[in-house]
Amino acid sequence: MNVHPISFPQKGVSGQTGSWRMERPVLNKDLCTSCLFCWVFCPEAVIDKESLKIDYTYCKGCGICASECPTHAIVMEKEVSSS
């Protein structure tokens, strides 16, 4: 334990926040124009700028990416329980 109450950078400080999700964003690359709106507006930084791959481990499913996509290339799909 450090003398000072300090913390260090880490992904997933609140766990696998993807489990919060009710709906998941799914990208249809055929409709994508690479405008990067989904990337820039993602509060969670879970969309890769190059590949636009979504990190579902942490994506909270807020839906902004789908809402902001000008070509409707991202749609929100209902999560089904894996258990």
Next chain:
Amino acid sequence: MATRIKDLPADEIVLSGNGACASCPSTLALRIVGKALGSNVVMLLTPSCTVASMGLTPQMAFNYPAMNVCFATAASSASGVMYSLEAQAMKGRLQGELPTVITWTGDGGTYDIGFQALSAAAERNDHFIHFCYNNEAYSNTGVQRSAATPAFAATTTTPGGKVEAKKNMPLLMLDHRVPYMATASLAYPADLYDKVVKAKSVKGLKYIEIFAPCYPGWRFESKDMIKLARLAVRSGVNLLWEAENGAITRFSHPTKGLVEGSSQPRGLEEYFEAQGRFKHVMTPERKEAFLSGVEAEIRAEMDLLRGRQV
């Protein structure tokens, strides 16, 4: 030359899997700010949603050195950090470019409890950037009213709607004649980015306020966060401008068109309609009077700001 979204760096300051609500505007704001500032930064934080969501010791969700300080003291602690860095540089103990010192506060830490320290730092013109992400309430503690809460908005301490008008914080900072200040919107991230880059280059106290629609606090759907931010700008609720030394130097698009009269405010009704906190005034009986009141305020504000241009 304005930066395009595609040009924003891929580097991330905000790490995924933090404790913020889905669609949190404070997290997104810090993410864009981080892209503009790079990694040579020291951040001071006062209690806010960001602090509540940044992780429990010994983990944190940002790639910045950050210090949690008492609620009233973002600006005074930032001054202390900057003086410390300058003293060590003066004595040869620190070499190279000094880190950019920033505060990261909500409207409570800026408009209310943090105001005195900020005002004093502005008077001294201490060298750091004060950021306020304005979600118009104490969202972190359960959405109580703040000085930034607009009139009529329902909060948990104004359940029938706030009676008083919001404090005009940007105007107060303008009258501190700080060397650079700007208002910004999450719906215009490249504009926010450019303003932060500009602030980084200016010596002295910089103030940047980022309008931050909060879906649990304002009661709208999480997916509409950017839409609300955009409607606020288009309708004139959130006017985007930059100022230097007490004079407005530039209105950003699309505020520029509204102020110059080349375009008309739009979407005001849609903006308020989407928010549960205004439900009690968006009734058939009260809506018209409420909206025309807001429109009049927006016109008055634009008149005032026009008069403060260089």
Next chain:
Amino acid sequence: MSERLLETGCHAAALAVRSARVDVVAAYPITPQSSVVETVASMVEEGTLDCRFLPVEGEHSAMAACAGAIAAGARVFTATASQGLLYMHEVLHMVGGGRLPMVMANVNRAVFPPWALLVDHQDSLSQRDTAWMQMYVASVQEIYNAIIQGFRVAEGAQLPVMVNFDGFILSHCASGITVPDQEAIDAFLPPYEPLWRLDPANPSSYANVTATEYYGKHRAAIQRAHEAAKPLFIEAAASYRDHTGMWDGDLLELYKTEDAEVFIVAMGSMAAEAKLSADALRERGVKAGVVRIRVYRPFPVEALAEVLPEGAAAVVLERNYSFGLNSGILAVELKSALYGRKNLRIFDRVMGIGGQDLTWAYMARVVEDAINGKEATSWQHE
């Protein structure tokens, strides 16, 4: 070469800031501390103090600025008094509880209301549980010495030190003091090496929200650090004497205690005056001595147990109230620390409140009355 100077307590504090090579002073004026701030500001302006002076808008901000300045790696000092110290209270907890080593001079002054400008110890004793270490000094020279020693102890313990000295009695009265050669001070107090700092090359965050288990461990570590700091005060004083030839040290200052049967226990300048009271009592056949508590936090429990013999009478003279307990704070501390040990008779006499002058003759009479079983009617204000 060391220098011999005629200085007030406030000026001596400012000279100690210079000798300690402090990097940042953030402060706000308040009577009777103002001339510390003024002197620091003047020295910085005229280039005789290599330091940044941050003239904040209040003491809450002063302490907050100090917190930021230490966290960024600087050696930091501030000074305050009375209301200023009370206004800092929240941030004192942050700096103490957050293990940020700095030194603050507090010029003891009565607290509002009503307004009073002269000395008592209510201000600093009200900060007892903020995790700050507290020293109470008794001469202008000791102000200088304790501030420099304070930095060494603070940085060793990773806890802040508050050096308390009496308003006007010490702050504004000039005495001859010795300012040692800078080389001697440098040898005693090497440059500050922070254990942790805000560093973009190695990002970490300070004082996030935390879980109960971690919080409890952190708070327990503060307590252990206080205990571990006791030998640091003793070691620092000895080393300071080696480097400067001056002695101001130990957790207690003792006067004629070896054969004493009656012990006057006090803090600050009144404890220096009480030496004359002890002499007077001895002339009247009372074997009196003085225990001056120099380090109040950490509280010198073992040292007190060692100095006070079985069955002794201890008369605590103190400039503060613990309202609702019909006692002063120091007597409560003494009773608590030595509970069940030594079979002591402990008397408490609150006096000197709001700067009421305390003469040796008056204190001697109070002590005599106390050990002779007279009720505490000699409390000055009844």
